[in-house]
Amino acid sequence: MELQLYKNYEEISWAAAYLILQQVQRKPDSLICFPSGESPTGMYKQLVKFAQEGRIDFSQTNFVGLDEWVGMDKTDENSCTYFLNKHFFEPLNIPASQIHFFNAAADDLDAECEKMNQHISQLGGLDVMVVGIGMNGHIGLNEPGTDFNTYAHHSPLEPITATVAQKYFKQETVVTEGITLGLRHLAEAKTPVLIVSGTKKADIMAKALNGPVTTDIPASILQTLQNAQVFLDHEAAEKLLTHKS
Template identity: 55%
Template sequence: MKISIYPTPDDMSKAAADLVAAQLAEKPTSLIVFPSGSSPTGMLQYLVQYAKEGKADFSQCTIIGLDEWVGMDERDYGSCKHYLHTNFFNLLDFDPERVAMFDAKAEDLEAECARMNSFISSHGGLDVMIVGIGMNAHLGLNEPGTPFDLYAHVSELAPITVEVGQKYFQQATVLTQGITLGLQHLTEAKMAVLIASGENKAGIIAESLQGHISTDVPASILQNMSHARILLDAGAAAKLEHAS
């Protein structure tokens, strides 16, 4: 893995957007996974700006949503779909045929996981998979204890994920399960990108990137991935040893 540290969250966000723009310039038909949450907002703002300025062309690529709260769709404020539509797709009049996201209201969630797995494999695999990191080191909704070799799956949400997840909603919301791409997808992506900012992430970043590799710390899988790019601001990198 390659760790890059930037002075501010804005610098980190721009660097992440630059990676995506460079990927699109090299391969316009790229298959790219976008996360939701607070971490990618700045990146998405830059990408919308780049698209409007002609610096990034999204007309041929396909965007995949990383995960979703089970039981929600784009009409639910706080859902991952709502986030990506509000912060990206709607701002660019993005072709809906080039968007692939979980139907978290599907009657058969296992079939939905199989559908997403098949979609990715039939398109030649992921070119770029971008993830944030949770306070318990989850990537997507791959919670502690998740096997590293899982593809898309339904997860039981950890208490900390339920607690922190409330910030995305306008009122207290019951969260029990998630549906998510798996850590095996991250391993197989041609480029895996972790973005993180803020001193509140410093402890879990250090544990994940320089601690023991274990399924108890899902993000520790990145230590095994030579193709992983880690983009941090100074706050998130504050507890790393020998980081530059």
């Protein structure tokens, strides 16, 4: 794991976007996993700018969505899929043939998980997997207690995840279950990337990176991943050197 510290969110966003730029320049047909949420929004804005400036060409690149709220249709403005389309795929006119999302409204969620696993495997595995971290240490929707060897799966959400999720929704929406790529996908990605900013994440980052490696804190798996890139601003990293779990 390589820890990279930046002054603020803007610097993190540029650095993460530049990592993607270098990856796609090096391997145009890369397979990249992108998440929704606050953390990567600045990265998407910068990537769109890079593409509009002609610095990056996504015409051969394939993408997968990290996770989704179970039961939510992709056209729902509260969905992770809608978020990614709005902030990245639609501004760059990336065709649907290059993107694979979970269908969280499907009747057979196990089949959806298997489709995702097979899709990633058939394309040679993830080159880059970008994630954020939840207040309880979750990665994607891999909640505390998730086995590190788990691939794509669906499972109940902890109350804190369901509560925090409300800030992304335009109206009150009850979510109880998530479908997500697994921690095994993160471990097998050639370059796992964690983006974290803000004081509110300082406590969980200290536990994840300074504490024991445990399924109680899913993000602690990053300590075991040699190729992982962890991008933090000073606020998110403020307790890393002093916290002892």
